[in-house]
Amino acid sequence: SYMLTQPPSVSVAPGLTARITCGGNNIGSKRVHWYQQKPGQAPILVIYYDSDRPSGIPERFSGSNSGNTATLTISRVEAGDEADYYCQVWDLIGDHPLFGGGTKLAVL
Amino acid sequence: QVQLQESGPGLVKPSQTLSLTCTVSGGSISSGSHYWNWIRQPAGKGLEWIGRIYTNGHTNYNPSLKSRVTLSLDTSNSRFSLRLYSVTAADTAVYFCARAYSSGWDYFDYWGPGTLVTVSS
Helix, strand or coil, rough: CCCCCCCCCEEEEECCCCEEEEEEHHHHHHEEEEEEEECCCCCCEEEEEEEECCCCCCEEEEEEECCCCCEEEEEECCCHHHHHEEEEEEEEECEEECCCCCCEHHHH | CCCEEEEEEEEECCCCCCCEEEEEEECCCCCCEEEEEEECCCCCCCEEEEEECCCCCCCCCCCHHHEEEEEEEEHHEEEEEECCCCCCHCEEEEEEEEEEEECCCCEEEEEEEEEEECCCC
């Protein structure tokens, strides 16, 4: 079955750029969505269809997807960006969603 | 602004049935572009999709849970429900309800705050 691989953690200093990857076989042929989840809260959609931002999400959040890797990029990282981030795709064969294991973003 | 809110018992005994309801407000539960989901998250772990129900009542379930899950829809009261049978400690988790946008590459655009369900005697 299809699997998504995320690094368990990423660390970045405030003001710098964080890149969180989501690996999958030929993931570039799929559309990837990203969610932010802060402790004790529900996930929030931050990127959909690889690179689109829902209203209310800062332009600092962007996404890309090509080959075997999708990437969520957070520019000018702030302390408030510290959270778990999950990628998600649709398993066309099983006809159900798949989530990556999540990446904890630590702002140093 | 669409809002979802989970409700139900926070404690369920092993072998019994977990029952949760999600109430939808601020939007129509009968929207043809959306459908309704349950997703859970054990403490310290990732997200697991449980199942979905469309406004016509059609359901799909995670294969790993399919034999123990039933979703239902109550459009007149703008709510949908989850029943998970024969629970064990492994079913202890925060349970979220969420709306999905149906496009072929579906995503979850609104989530409830989640409710913790503990399975313990």
